[in-house]
Amino acid sequence: MDIGVALPAAVEDASGRELVAWARAAEDHGFSTLSVIDRLVWPGTEPLVALAAAAAVTERIRLATQVLIAACRSDVALLAKQTASVQQLSHGRFTLGVAAGVRPDDYAATGTGFHDRGKRLDELLVTLQRLWGEGSSTPPLGARRPEILVGGRSHAALVRMARHGDGTVVVGPPGAFAQRAREAQEVWTEHGRQGRPRLVAQTYFALGDRARDDAREHLSAYYAFAGPHAQRFVDGALTTEQALLDAVEGYRRAGCDELVLIPCTSQVEQLGLLAATVKEEL
Template identity: 40%
Template structure:
């Protein structure tokens, strides 16, 4: 099972330090959240900077809110990042559920599923060099047919979208109730006639030592509630939880720490045995 690092969002100036440390410590992926009506960095712009600051580690959005963006421009941005990172980018995409994000983008929140469905089809066509609105849009991605797409989902219709358009499932649900979601995705995958199985990427929040209090405060501010996503603070519990996700069958587990201190990278890597 690969291990990724979810980057904090409150101080973009620190992210280059986080990225370089994560790569040197042996993490496999850097991941970044997406909101519009919030003070987080725009993920494609931020990950482009981090691509230039690193050479090996993969870059991933978790999840980019596709319907808030124009399809042609999104296709061009993603392809550019894929090319300039040497094919290290994975597009994690979803619809989001915040009224303020959709209002700021001028996108009806009730149309977000339909918009993403059409968008995913068009992104693949654009990346293959097919015309869009009568013209072709470059550059062509470094990865043939475009970078891998992970789809974050909870609702049945969204879980079916993984089988129709995705390469894998980004499961943000706690392990205690992730099993039903994953089984539904596998059933839909089989029903759609897809070979193999979808890649499974899971998430968890963690903040060790002095990082716990600022991380919990940042998570509460982000979600607007203080009882959601409380980070794991005990190293032994962290190791047990990572082992549980490995047994569960996750291909990758992304550890999110909302606290800013880059020393948290080294602390986590030490506990996990990466260094």
Template identity: 40%
Template sequence: MEIGIGLPGHAPWRDGRILVEWARRAEARGFSTLSVSDRLVWNTPEPLLTLAAAAGATSRIRLLTSVLLGPLRANHALFAKAVATLDQLAGPGRVRLGLSPGSREDDFAVGGVDWDSRGKQLDLLLERLAEPVGLAPATAGGPPLLFGGGSRATVRRIVSHGTGWIAGDATVEDVEGFAPQVRTAWADAGKAGAPRVIASVMYALGPGAEAAVADAIGPYYAFAGEEYSQYGISIAYTSPEQIAAAIPAFERAGCDELIFMGNDPDPGQVDLLADVVLTGR
């Protein structure tokens, strides 16, 4: 199982150059993937722009949106060209797009996109991505697509357009519960190989780890109520022992890659995590 790292885009960062430094350190320390999340009505940086900056600061590490809110990209042709541009800037085989319909209605209200038709809009976007606009991607066939969510529509999109599933802020039980459905549908469709399964979890390390998690996750999940916000905080990983135990547990659950999402903007968090998960690998 590969180990990736996620930018602390939802955390209280204040200087975008810190995120670029995360990218440099993530590659230098040997992480498989650098991911970035997506929200409109939050301080989360725009994913494609952020990964373009990361692409310029690195040369090998894979770049992933985890997950990008596809329906908000209402100009499908412009989005297709933006994806091809990012793929060209990064070079063949580095970019992967994780996509989702979205789960926060305020993002769509501010973005001027109809909330109720977001699933249909995502399906239309997927069809447009298959047709290059003015610029061909560097990766043959374009960047691989993965999908977040836990619905039948998620399974359908994985089978029809994707290469796998992303479980966001996941537990081992989440993966064990949904990944078999994805694999069964994949096999039933006669697709070769197996769908890729990626799980992402929240982390912070060091003396201020628990406070960093509370400060980042608490407000971020406040829209869903106090109980859910506290749940999100409770399942985050804040000690080397917890992180070391999570890796074999997710691997046994069938994950191909586990991504630890940062909650403390300090780039030193990259090194703290690498010292735990990459030493001796």
């Protein structure tokens, strides 16, 4: 199982210098992927801009949106060019993860409909791949189109993955991941896909003396829109070395291909602590 890490682009006070230092350090430590999460109505760095910066200072590590709330981006031609540009700038290291999202405020801010977002995401994925293939308004990709992962908790999200994607992104503990992985395989097979989908898990982490405080402060604010359910994210964060090692083993047993750990602070020292804990996996 590969171990990836997210850029702290969603951490409120993360600076450009910290994001660049984080990208370089993640590659130096041997992590498999450098990902970004997406939320428009939040003081963080835009995901594709962050990945473009990371592409400029790295050479080997994969770059991924996990996930981009793509359906609230109404200009599909522009999105096609942006994603193709990241693929070109990174020399083919980009993975596009998408989902419909659950926050109406992201859609309200862009003037796009919320209740039909799933249908529009399906249409967007078809159009994106057509525009990538045409190459008339995007950088030439040839056969190197980005890998596509589809996230989301619904059955419709799994159908979307089987129709348009290469795998899925699951947020949740190992037990929930194992159940979702079984469902993903069933839907994949039902739609005539050969082999198995790529299975990626995500979870939050913070290490060091302030680990619990960092997790509580960041996640309570980031998930404040969820009301009392925000505490579930706080409680689920991995804040000790043993919790992290237990989670790695749990995801591995559940059939996970890659575990991506999302930081709750932008301090680059977190990467050293994380790498030391999971050194056998890197």
